[in-house]
Amino acid sequence: MRIIPVLDLKGGQVVRAEGGERARYRPIGTPLSSDAAPVSVARGLRTLLPFPAFYIADLDAIEKGAPDEEALESLQRMPDAPELWLDAGFAEEASLAAALARPGLRPVLGSESQDDTALIARFRDHPGLILSLDFFADGFRGPEALLSDIALWPSTVIVMTLAQVGSGAGPDFARLRKIKARAGGRAVIAAGGVRNEEDLRRLAECGIAGALMATALHGGALTPAQLARLSAL
Template sequence: MIKKIPVLDLKDGQAVSGKSGLRDTYQPLQTVFAPSANPVEIAQGLKLNGADELYIADLDLIESNGHNINDIKMVNTIIPVILDAGVKNAEGFSFFLDYAFKLIVPTETLESLDELYEIFEKYPKERIIISVDVKDNELFCKNLDLTLKEFKEVLVDIGASQIILLDISSVGTNNGYNKELLDEFKDLKDCLIIGGGLNKESIDELERLGIKKVLVGTSLHSGEISII
């Protein structure tokens, strides 16, 4: 059975929701798992409903505009957290390891390929997840001058075993997965975690295609799909 990993985006101390990565427009999250947008309450509700991992993106950290690290540390005592804290380099990776079960290295914020290689040299692979962030079918990154194909070659070279394919343009849309993007990475299928706009139909299709893990936010919090 395909594993559905719940998603929480945090901003100013609460869980928020929005579409297509337009973070300035995000609103407090309304979820079937808690009566408020408090991340600790939501984590407790998710655990009661069968969640055993939780993806958290700290939007304040990613945008260098504060942090929600205390809430994240508390949530990690309830459900193991896969954290996107906007890691830029090996030093940042080392710092955030104390706050989460696994840490994401996102192409959006990664400073250089040298830093990526250093992270893989210093830390256990099982705690590293690379997020291939994509906007309009192109690699989304502030500091890397690479195409999707070129970055995929890097992933193969370093032996990445956990890779999120995140179509930022589709986040919150409920429109399904990006078939073109998945096709580009189909030979790494066993390593992939698919995210961005997934609904029940697309999750069922991904399961038939042999994908083992997906990130689910909007469709899960609305009650359209269940965790298990």
């Protein structure tokens, strides 16, 4: 069970996600850091466990703004630099190819950012590529073929349930089981609503390879000892 902390970036700061309603996101307040600077929050999270990877949602880039290159570079300069799983609204071949070539970076192709399946068809066999299947309150967002045609899926697939992000409602186990049953040997990663050790153990029993987490880590729902045990599952 791989636990990947989430850093949602907006305006150069880490923000607290609430149900996918990005206009409501505000700079995070957390006992793990004295401020909302990306490196400060990442360092605080690493006091719980020396996480080797972080998921970065560059919300400004996803909303077609400028990518936060300064934040990425500062995170990559950290001691024992973490691998960064980056969703920056990739929708063009040149930017995705550049991200795939960048050391220490795994670009996340979000379904919500795609107009068609051209990019995923071009790069699906690249071992560094991650696909995020994005589900909002009104359902799946993106080309329907990205959800229905599993031949398009790369080796790692995130099931992102935005409506449950930050809600404490628990993962969408039914959806995760269905997608895992279709995914074959691909690594399926849960995102949205993961609350505690029990949720993570249930995900492991479903064959889920990992989970993206933020709220439960900042809220103290998982101790360092629990995280160490879960990472060994």
